[in-house]
Amino acid sequence: MRRTSFASMNCSVARTLEVVGEWWTMLIVREAFFGVRRFDSMQQRLGIARNVLATRLQSLVDHGILERRRYQERPERFEYRLTEKGLDLYPVLVAMMRWGDRWTVGEDGPPVTLLHQPCGNETTPMTTCSACGEALLARDMRARTRAAAGPSAPGA
């Protein structure tokens, strides 16, 4: 079954899924955040078919999330590094990780914990308000759709 292209939907969630909504994509991004840069390491760690990995990496490069850099000349070898756009996926990744920690892990607890080096503590990523700093809860939020008119919509 072919999916609809979400890029045409006027919704940032849909457009994000258009880029990273494929099964393997976020796991490749996860590997990149773990510092894994080379094709063979990714392939081994993910247990993914080589052709699938090649296609996914190419798509991430095409979308400007990974950058392909040559690190050796003879023979030519390349590695993949997160761009600024890719690094900015960190909140998506940790939000997924946190949800998985809470709802999918067993008695052993979270398989990976995060250390926030500047403060030196083990951290649980929180989603907070840019204005008041409090935790954002779904029930406290109201979504406003911008009118067709454009950026200077009501409420601005």
Place this chain on the structure above:
Amino acid sequence: MRRTSFASMNCSVARTLEVVGEWWTMLIVREAFFGVRRFDSMQQRLGIARNVLATRLQSLVDHGILERRRYQERPERFEYRLTEKGLDLYPVLVAMMRWGDRWTVGEDGPPVTLLHQPCGNETTPMTTCSACGEALLARDMRARTRAAAGPSAPGA
């Protein structure tokens, strides 16, 4: 091509993708957060095939993310509501939304803005440290892997 089941991977990102990593799933969850509860409304808004929507809704019910409730007896009619586990996907959704706002929208700006009702301000969801409250940046983080299984953090 059949994908691998990620549930067996000892990683909370992988396990989360196992549940919500399908193309349509997060958009159905988005609709639920927008307050859309009925099959026909979802179907219309998403432009999704009825059989695909039915399968996805069933999967979300099976995973305990949506709850199916009868709201009318004759004829019997049901609606879908987010459970606590479903509501807890809000940080994943807003993280995707924020990334999409930043990297995929054009000059018109974000199609949807969020109002944080307790403080009364338009908000940009931030990912912050539960210990010190500062914004979490990928470069400041260190991942620690519990036990032997699963991905290890290089450089750690």
